[in-house]
Amino acid sequence: MNETKNEPTGGELSALHDRLARAAEERGLIDVGYRVVDSPVGRLLVASTEHGIVRIAFEREGFDSVLQALADRVSPRVLEAPARLDRAAAELDEYFAKRRTGFDLPLDFALTRGFRGEVQRLLPTIAYGHTTSYAELANAAGRPRAFRAVGTACATNPLPVVVPCHRVLRGDGSLGGYAGGLDAKRALLDLEAAA
Structure with missing residues (x-):
């Protein structure tokens, strides 16, 4: 058996x-x-x-x-x-759950370099519930004509949500792109606006 x-x-x-x-x-x-x-x-x-x-x-x-x-x-x-x-x-x-407006997590920016990394480190300075444009962020980074590079930095952000690239919009106020899709970007912006 x-x-x-x-x-x-x-x-x-x-x-x-x-x-x-x-x-x-x-x-x-x-x-x-x-x-x-x-x-x-x-x-x-x-x-x-x-x-x-x-x-x-x-x-x-x-x-x-x-x-x-x-x-x-x-x-x-x-x-x-x-x-x-x-x-x-x-x-x-x-x-x-709308009980936190910023993150207190240690971040490892090992996946970013150069200007992209500079832009990604600026993203947390955009206040919760607020937005800025790619051009305004390029200006804040000290390269006013680099708004397309800012768009690329946002598109390649390895830390979405925590490093809030969803708060960056086109100059005309439209959403632009987002790694999680436009529905996710809209949902994050709506969540923050409702707080």
């Missing part, structure tokens, strides 16, 4: 993953930890390094592609590590 092993349940697999992730974290084996959070603008992948949040991605960007890019550009030691991102998840929940 053959004995069959019992297959682990989903709960057992989840518990095992959590134990392995904690052990890897304690031993310093995770360079990029990530988790997926639900939000009113869809599921968001949130990833961090030891320096801070390095990437926030909308599901439409393709989480597998985003994780591969992190492995290629930051480190191949990428692991789902939800506990590492508890604070980020809590702050995002507070933001979407």
Whole structure:
């Protein structure tokens, strides 16, 4: 008579993953930890390094592609590590519940360089519930004619929502583009306007 092993349940697999992730974290084996959070603008992948949040991605960007890019550009030691991102998840929940108007998370700008990085570091200076234009942001960055480059910096912002590129509009007041799609940009602006 053959004995069959019992297959682990989903709960057992989840518990095992959590134990392995904690052990890897304690031993310093995770360079990029990530988790997926639900939000009113869809599921968001949130990833961090030891320096801070390095990437926030909308599901439409393709989480597998985003994780591969992190492995290629930051480190191949990428692991789902939800506990590492508890604070980020809590702050995002507070933001979407209109209980937070700014983020107090450490940020890792490892994925940006040059003028794009300068622009992305300026984005948090745009007050909650306010907007600015690409041209005004170019002026604030000291390069008044670089409004197209500002648009590119916003389009390549690796930290949307937390680094609020959604607050930048075209000069005529229209939305422009957004990595999460125009519905997500509109939803974020409406959320902030209603607060």
